[in-house]
Each structure stands twice: as C-alpha cells, then as structure tokens.
Amino acid sequence: MSHGWISRRLPLFIILLVMGAVALLFTSHNQRFYRRPIARVEAVKAGTVQRTSDQFKNIDHEHNQTLTVRLMNTRYRGQRLQVSNTYSDSQPMDQRYHVGDQIFLTQLRKRHHQLSANVAGYKRDTVVVFLSWLVCLMLIMMMGRAGSLALASVVVNSLLFIIAIEIDLKNNGQHVLLIFGTLAVIFTVVSLLLILGPTMKMLATVAATLLGTFLALGLSLLVFSWTHERGIYYESMQYVTQVPRPLFVAETLLGSLGAVMDESSDIIATLFELKQLNPRIGRGALFMSGRNVGKSIMGPLINVLFLTFMTETFTSSLLYIKNGNSWGYTFAMNMSLGTVQSLVSGIGIVLAVPLVSGFGALLLGRQKK
Amino acid sequence: MTTITALGIVLLILMVAVGGKQGWTAFLSLILNFGFLYFAIVLIAFHVPPLFVTITTGIIILAITIFMGEDDLRTTVTAFYAALIVTAILIVLIFVVEHWAMVQGFGTEDSDDLEGMSILIGISYFKVTVTVTTLSTLGAIAEAAMAIAAGLTEILQAHPEVGNRQLMVSGMTIGRQIIGTTFNTLFFGFFGGFLALFIWFAGLNYSLGTIMNNKIFVAEMIEILISFVGVLLPVPTTAWIMTRRRHKIADKQDS
Structure with a gap:
C-alpha cells in the first residue's frame, strides 16, 4: 500500500514487536513466579508399549516413557530427576512429552538424596500470550483507532465479567438471573459507548x-x-x-x-x-x-x-x-x-x-x- | 412436542415473517449446517482422516452460509474465495498453535462427565481439536467476508470507475466499522457459553497461574483468539479479491 501508511505505522509496529518479544520472553522464563514446581524435559527414554481395547472394539496403545527433567524453580532449582509418564495414541487426558517441553510436577520430595515427583501437566501460558499479542498486533496495525477501541471493549467486558462472577459467588449462586441480567445491561451500555461514543445513535x-x-x-x-x-x-x-x-x-x-x-x-x-x-x-x-x-x-x-x-x-x-x-x-x-x-x-x-x-x-x- | 421442536417452529415462523423468502433460506442453511456438522462427527467416528473431514465440511459450510445468505453473485463469489483463502491460512495457524498448546481431549474438570466412558478410542484427539477450532471460526469468517464484499459491491455499483487502491481503502474502512461489534458477537458467544466453567474456577479459587495453564481454559482462549484473527484476515483479503474480480462479474452480468 502507500508509502505514507508504512512510514506512519512503522514506529508503532516496532514498539508492538518489542513488546511482544518481551512478553514472550517473560512467559517462557516466569517459572520463579509459580509456586508449583516446573521442570524442563532434557531427555526422553521410550518404555514399553501396551495394546488396549474396550468392549466397543476401540483399539489404542499405551506407551510408557521415562523423562529426565531439570527443575526450573523451587529450592531444588537446577537439580535433575527422573519421572515416568504414560500416554496413549489418542492422547485424550494424557500426553506425550518431548525434549524441551516445560511441565508441572506434583508431590515433589526428596528421599535418600533422591528427588521424586509425578507429572501434573504441561505449561501453556506462553501460547495464550503469543496469540493475544498476535491479535493485538493485527488489530492495531490494520484497524488503528477502531481496533484499539474494540480491544478496550473486550478488556473492559472481561473485567466486568470477572466482577459479576465474584458477586455471584458471594451470593452463593442465588439471584443468578438478576446478577447476569444487570451485567447484560451494563455490557451493552459500555460496549456501545466505546464503539459509538456518547451519541443519540x-x-x-x-x-x-x-x-x-x-x-x-x-x-x-x-x-x-x-x-x-x-x-x-x-x-x-x-x-x-x-x-x-x-x-x-x-x-x-x-x-x-x-x-x-x-x-x-x-x-x-x-x-x-x-x-x-x-x-x-x-x-x-x-x-x-x-x-x-x-x-x-x-x-x-x-x-x-x-x-x-x-x-x-x-x-x-x-x-x-x-x-x-x-x-x-x-x-x-x-x-x-x-x-x-x-x-x-x-x-x-x-x-x-x-x-x-x-x-x-x-x-x-x-x-x- | 419437545422444547427444541417448539423453539425451532417459533424461529421458523419469525424468520419467514421478518425475512420472507430470505428468512426461509436462512433457516434452511441453519438446518443444513447442523446436518453437515453432525455428519462430520459420524465420519470421524468411522475413522475418516479428521483433516480431510475438516476441509470438506469446512468448504461445504462456508458455501452454505455464504451462497444461501445472499443472492448477489458479485458479493457471494468474492466472499467465498476470500473465505477459502482465510480458512486455509487459519488451518495452518491452528495446526501450529494447537501443536504448541497441546489442549486436545479433556481436562481434569471433565472427569465427572467421563465417568464410565472409555476414552481411549484410537482417534487422535489432537486432530479432532484442529477440526473443532477450524469449524467454530467458519461462521465468523463467512460473516466478515460477506460484510466487506457486500459493502464493496455497493460502492462498485454506485461508482463503477473507482480505482483499485481506493477500493482497498474502502474495504479497510468498512472493516473498521464492523470490527467493534463483530468482536462483541464473538466475545459474548464464547464467554456466555463458558459462564459455568468460570464460576467453577472462581469458586475453587484457581490461581491465575493455574488458569493460564488449564487445558480447557487455554483451549477456549485459543478458539476465541483464532476467531478474532478469523474476522480480521477477511478484511484485506476480500478487498484484494474484489480488485481482482471486479471486471469479471461486471462483464458477465452485462452480457
């Protein structure tokens, strides 16, 4: 598109790019802010494979793997330990881990100078941050002011949503309709105020x-x-x-x-x-x-x-x-x-x-x- | 009579009363979309590769939504091509993101519902998640592409001599007008559906760190963010397709 458009948006683009890089760097190195132990997979050893089938003739395989992981937070930070993990071909609630994955551990304890723990899940916050950043970048670069306002309305509505849920919990689930009915009215006024401005329209x-x-x-x-x-x-x-x-x-x-x-x-x-x-x-x-x-x-x-x-x-x-x-x-x-x-x-x-x-x-x- | 049938009849009567013939086709498109969605589930259950099901069902649903929603050929054909391109880009993005996030299947919060079920069904839940995320954004893609294409058709009809660059600029302007309210549609559509889950999170005092890594929450965030991308991408794409196709259809309609 036109040359003016690029030169006008370039500084903003660089700022957003830097902000994105900082946010991504932060979420991939934020382990110290977690109370739950997080570890990085350093080596994977494949174990036994077992064929499973149920009465509906669904056939699957269960695999065992032994992971050598290195703790990234808690007081054992930097130490290595071995954990075992089971996953299936279809991976409904389990999952296969690879070298470089960051995982949560539970029941981390030290016995006879040997650390032991169970695998409790995968660290996913970086993905959410990356995608949110991508949407913000596209919105602001493509839509300018209108995009920023749309973004603002999503953020404000999310906050209102959280407040309404807190109020709902304070009331132990009584008056659900009253609370969320009122919320609907507030949502409408706030969203349209942000998009259209305070007009007759x-x-x-x-x-x-x-x-x-x-x-x-x-x-x-x-x-x-x-x-x-x-x-x-x-x-x-x-x-x-x-x-x-x-x-x-x-x-x-x-x-x-x-x-x-x-x-x-x-x-x-x-x-x-x-x-x-x-x-x-x-x-x-x-x-x-x-x-x-x-x-x-x-x-x-x-x-x-x-x-x-x-x-x-x-x-x-x-x-x-x-x-x-x-x-x-x-x-x-x-x-x-x-x-x-x-x-x-x-x-x-x-x-x-x-x-x-x-x-x-x-x-x-x-x-x- | 079940409530679903009764509500369906009320909707049909209202749609025909308000929209006439167009209301009737819109209702029909809803029924067809439901049929193809259910058919997609059955196909995957019969071990047809999910990616193949995604692409074919996706094209069919886009065609139904776009061609049954509007009669003007310049609008619909342009919107359809744009929607196809955007969907193709999105499938790649979804594949990368889902592979990174690993949110397939079920979370620990689903345990109650899964009691007594055999969850090892020998079908990759990862591929199913790609299918689900793709299909859930199709409506948003189609709607955005149609809005831009319809607006540009109107401009081309009023000013047939308008330049390609001006057409792109107009496309972006229309995009700016629809983006705020379209985001609202998606935001409320998704968050409304997950009110119960959020009450669960808040009621059990999940920490921010737990929520941000929770499988179901992350899956939901990916769906909503991808659909945001799904309404942003059609804006320049549709405008660009319109600059390519403007003469093609105008000439055909003249002859």
Whole structure:
C-alpha cells in the first residue's frame, strides 16, 4: 500500500514487536513466579508399549516413557530427576512429552538424596500470550483507532465479567438471573459507548438491543413452560457448580447479547445514514430499509452463534458415539443444550430486526401528515 | 412436542415473517449446517482422516452460509474465495498453535462427565481439536467476508470507475466499522457459553497461574483468539479479491 501508511505505522509496529518479544520472553522464563514446581524435559527414554481395547472394539496403545527433567524453580532449582509418564495414541487426558517441553510436577520430595515427583501437566501460558499479542498486533496495525477501541471493549467486558462472577459467588449462586441480567445491561451500555461514543445513535442502539434480547428470552421461557422443558437435559450441562437452570438461562442471555448488539448497531447506523441523506424521509420508508438490512444479516449472524455453540460439543459427541451410544442419545446428552441456545439466540436476532427498525423509524422518521 | 421442536417452529415462523423468502433460506442453511456438522462427527467416528473431514465440511459450510445468505453473485463469489483463502491460512495457524498448546481431549474438570466412558478410542484427539477450532471460526469468517464484499459491491455499483487502491481503502474502512461489534458477537458467544466453567474456577479459587495453564481454559482462549484473527484476515483479503474480480462479474452480468 502507500508509502505514507508504512512510514506512519512503522514506529508503532516496532514498539508492538518489542513488546511482544518481551512478553514472550517473560512467559517462557516466569517459572520463579509459580509456586508449583516446573521442570524442563532434557531427555526422553521410550518404555514399553501396551495394546488396549474396550468392549466397543476401540483399539489404542499405551506407551510408557521415562523423562529426565531439570527443575526450573523451587529450592531444588537446577537439580535433575527422573519421572515416568504414560500416554496413549489418542492422547485424550494424557500426553506425550518431548525434549524441551516445560511441565508441572506434583508431590515433589526428596528421599535418600533422591528427588521424586509425578507429572501434573504441561505449561501453556506462553501460547495464550503469543496469540493475544498476535491479535493485538493485527488489530492495531490494520484497524488503528477502531481496533484499539474494540480491544478496550473486550478488556473492559472481561473485567466486568470477572466482577459479576465474584458477586455471584458471594451470593452463593442465588439471584443468578438478576446478577447476569444487570451485567447484560451494563455490557451493552459500555460496549456501545466505546464503539459509538456518547451519541443519540448509541442510546437508540442500547434501547433496541436490550428490548430485543430480553423479549426473545421472555418468549423462549414461555415456550419452555408450554412444552414443560421436554428434551432439555440440564444434567448434561458441563462444569456446573450451581443450580443449572438459571445458569443456563444466563449463559443463553449473554451468548445472544453480542449478536443482537451487532445487528442493532448495523441497522441503526443505516437508518441514521438514510436520515442524513434525506431529512424528510418517512417512518414507513425507514422501517422498510431497516428490515431490508436486518434480513440480510440475520442469517449469517445466527450461523456464527450456531457454529460456536455446537462445535463446543463436538469432542464429547464423538466420544459418545465411540462408546456405543445411539445417534439420538448422543444428540440429547451433548447437543440439546447447544441447540436450545442457538435457537433462543436466533429468535433474539430475528425479533430484533422489526424492533430496531421500528424504534429507529419512530425516532428519526417524520410522521405522515 | 419437545422444547427444541417448539423453539425451532417459533424461529421458523419469525424468520419467514421478518425475512420472507430470505428468512426461509436462512433457516434452511441453519438446518443444513447442523446436518453437515453432525455428519462430520459420524465420519470421524468411522475413522475418516479428521483433516480431510475438516476441509470438506469446512468448504461445504462456508458455501452454505455464504451462497444461501445472499443472492448477489458479485458479493457471494468474492466472499467465498476470500473465505477459502482465510480458512486455509487459519488451518495452518491452528495446526501450529494447537501443536504448541497441546489442549486436545479433556481436562481434569471433565472427569465427572467421563465417568464410565472409555476414552481411549484410537482417534487422535489432537486432530479432532484442529477440526473443532477450524469449524467454530467458519461462521465468523463467512460473516466478515460477506460484510466487506457486500459493502464493496455497493460502492462498485454506485461508482463503477473507482480505482483499485481506493477500493482497498474502502474495504479497510468498512472493516473498521464492523470490527467493534463483530468482536462483541464473538466475545459474548464464547464467554456466555463458558459462564459455568468460570464460576467453577472462581469458586475453587484457581490461581491465575493455574488458569493460564488449564487445558480447557487455554483451549477456549485459543478458539476465541483464532476467531478474532478469523474476522480480521477477511478484511484485506476480500478487498484484494474484489480488485481482482471486479471486471469479471461486471462483464458477465452485462452480457
């Protein structure tokens, strides 16, 4: 692209590059900040191999390996010890280690001048830091100010999310819906304030987003009670430490919020543009334009959420099928909740179209005399 | 009637009421995507190589999402090519990152759900993770590519004489307008789905160091960050494809 673009962005690019290098260097040398023992694999000796099979005729192999590792923190830092590790071909919860890998150890102790420990997992923080840096770099270099604001909104929302979870825990899981419902309102205001700035447009988008999201949720809950929640298996929900049903509703609410916000801001932006081009435009015309914009983006948006919700269940569905379960049971136990989430979000996304268009038209359009 | 059927019918009625014929095709694309996703699981269960399943299912899902979402050929064909290029780049990136992070399979937090299951199924969970991560970003890629392509088509229709460099700049400008809200869609989509896990982490007082190395958390972060890359890459790619293809389709439609 143009020469000016490169010379303008070059200093920023170098700064970001240096910051990335420093962050990567730090995360690959931050062992002293961990209380858990971390060691580096220095040599690997392959051991025995055992063939396994189960009653579903799944065949796998279990391998033993002896690792010579050197401790990188704790008071035994620098000392070597040997640990044994078992891994399989498919590596579902175990994994094969290679020379140079950094691993966590547990039950590290010294007996008769001999250190012993068990392998407890792989050090992964460097990857997260690298990818986060890559996204920041691309965002800021490609999108400039808009990119930085998008980044800021993600960071602020993450912090709000953590605070809400703390409040939820303080209440021992009571009032889940109240807490995360309020959070949804705050999320909407903060995100749109950052993206659109404190304008009339932003207020209109906030109102439309909240109206669409909560109306869809209300409608879905009505359907829930009409059908007595038949076919929704809350017991299949993962990682539940509180009452699952309100948690599920809160998850669905938050999950659809972003998409409805996305759509509302697109429609409202178009309506404001139309109003600017033709200040005398009527309400009916505005409503129809809003609907036209909305109906072309609703399909792709629902597909975005559908794919994120459903691929989440991919691995466990595969496991169910390989354990001799029927396709129907596999669906019920793994995918039913994801499907409900996709459908509720879809309803929110579709309902938002007439709501946002109508709202924008009322706000901007001239009444026909 | 089960709740899923009822919700599906409500969604169908609303989509047709709001979007007419376009609403109907959008609903159909959702059903088809579900079918191909489930089919992908079955194929992998029958030991078809996961990478092959990823590529074929990926192309099919992209085609369904893009060609059934919009009618204008200049928009869809451009978006489709751009999405294919971006997906190819992303598969390489996903392969490298997943290999580095080793987050395949299940974490210790999954132990309860896995009770009584035989997890040694003889299929590489690493390859399955590459499949999952790739498929989960397809929607985001398709949506971003479509938004850019549709905006540029509009510009080309209003000003057919616009230069290639200006077209690239316009593509980036449209990208800037959509990036904030698209990030929100993905952020909430992912974080909403993992509310329960985060409550688990906070409730059991996981330290920052534990969370940053936790298999499930890292897998989730990789998915969300890769999908962020998946909406950023289509912006210049789609604009570039549009500069290549602008005359091709314009000429065809004229003749």
